[in-house]
Amino acid sequence: VPATLEQCEGVCLLRLDGDCNIASAAELKSLMAQALGCSRELRIDLEHATGLDITTLQLLWVCGRDAQASGVSIALVGRVPDDVLLAARHAGFDRFPVG
């Protein structure tokens, strides 16, 4: 699964690595739920993500929305690769799903 979750002093860091697609969507959802459930701050690192499909983009969007609704601070860390930004733009997102 190209995603890992680290927790340190109340902050969760969710890292996406490589090609994130439907094959890893269930695991990613599980990590997101875990992060939202046990932390007040969630940081997402997409620096090493090479591609996101629709399942991953919509998970990021829902994660961002639900985090705001439940008072969890959510933000991106690191540089977001151009291909990832382009994927969101091509998918018709007004802005990047998170941050």
Next chain:
Amino acid sequence: VRLGRIKQLPCFIRGVFLSNKQTIDKFKQAFLEEAGEIFVELEAALLELNENRGDNELVGRAFRALHTIKGSGAMFGFDLVAAFVHNLESAFDEVRNGRLKVSAELINLSLEALDQIKAMLQEAVGNKAASPAVSAEILTKLRQLTAPLELGATQAAPVAATIALSGFPAAPGAAAVATRDWHIRFSPGPDLMRGGTDPLLLLRELRQLGNLRIKANMAALPLLSELDPERCYIRWDIVLTTSAAREAISDVFIFADDSCALTIEPDEPKPLAASAVIGKSVEKHNTEPVVTAISAPAGTTSEASKTKSPSYGRRATDAPDAAASIRVSSARLDQFVNLVAELVTVQARLLEIATRRDDPEVIAVAEQIEHLTSSLRENSISIRMLPIRATFERFRRLVHDLARDLHKEVELSIEGADTELDKSVIDELNDPLMHLIRNSMDHGIELPVNRVKAGKCPTARLRLSARYSGASVLISVSDDGSGIDAVAVRERAVEKGLIEAEARPSEAEIFALVMAPGFSTARQITGVSGRGVGMDVTRRRVEALRGTIDIESKAGAGTNITLRLPLLDYDFGLTPIIALPRKIASAFCGDSKAANDGPYMRRS
């Protein structure tokens, strides 16, 4: 058309992300099998198109087949094949858009390309390498065919050249083409992504058609806890400004049309600057929305989705019918039939024992089992039955190629293609039919000039037919060629010592001589026939099926060769002929002779 099946293949692999090599290989193999069916479809479409060059439906069939091979090929890692097919697909896109006319050259080149695609796929799975030189030659010829279009467009008007280069085909007769806004609403169904289709790829493909304004609608996205991570909840509202035709837009969704709701509605055309528009657009403005939704997402049954789509080259039969059929390998089917045969044997023993013991309860159960076994036996036999259509249709290509090579004009007609035969019989008929057709084309059918001299139409008629006749199935190959020269056959038979010089055989006996091993009246061996092998092979195969061959021929009028395949038993109704493997025949028919004597023919 089985285009739908390939579209459904990805549902098994859930994307191409699985790392299990064995699984991927399995699906590659499945793709190869499915591709074989698409090739048959493509070949048939090309050959029909050759006869009906203005038929847009046929152009659409060929284009869709190419599009499917390309898309599925790329999906399963056959990248070279996909790239090669892309060129051919582009050429047919030009045909669809009216910029390129269907010609014999295009058809022949497409058929060559089809052969090369088959070879490339075989190479990809470890068989003989396909020649790159052949690929290059085909692509060069293809470029030569399409190059005048690009050149003409460039010379006609710079605006048109820009359009052509950017991938927006111009309408025929127009130096520049009006663009139009298309309002597209795309709502993926719940299983679209599980079926292996990523909407993002579709949106990117759509973007290549023109200027795209796109808005993702997130309204349906549930809470994270309730979200099915493998389902796409996003819907898209899109405005596409393009000169591309409607069908080019709907083709983007060709892999998704059975699992999404899609509406495509045009706005008024937007003409380019008046000075740039020369001629007129041939595309009719149509304000009717195009809806290609086959399976709308749950709860979305809009009026639009109920609207029947205009055809635009699509047909109802293109829609996959996943529930109606499944693919089962012949080996597994044979195994099933074998097991049923074993069951029949055991059931007979059971009934015998039950009767001997005279136990009413056991007899009742044994009779029930007998009844069920009987139904199972009938069923197992019937599932092996196939219409002969595919076999017949395959010969269209042979006839086309031979006509081209022999400089003859031949029109092939097919009758009784729905006649069903057991798969093993159909397999056995391939070679005999091929030899009969080759003989007919080479020896029977005359050159057009000679036909005209003989007072005939320059185009010869060749007919393949199948029908049931009493206790037989008759498969015929007939032509209106020159017929068999009985005198020449007799002389040749005497020369070869097959008959005595003073013998006076009947005409039927003389015709039967053409089936003798090594017999040929041809003085010259051609690439097609003349060695006297083909008819011998035909005779042996038909005899192995316990059939006979009837030859009727009239000098100058043509020849009719009929394979008469017998039905040996008449006890089980009027189902068609079947050839049972010896072991099965023995079990089913209680015929010990069948167990030793090769294929056993009987009715189920």
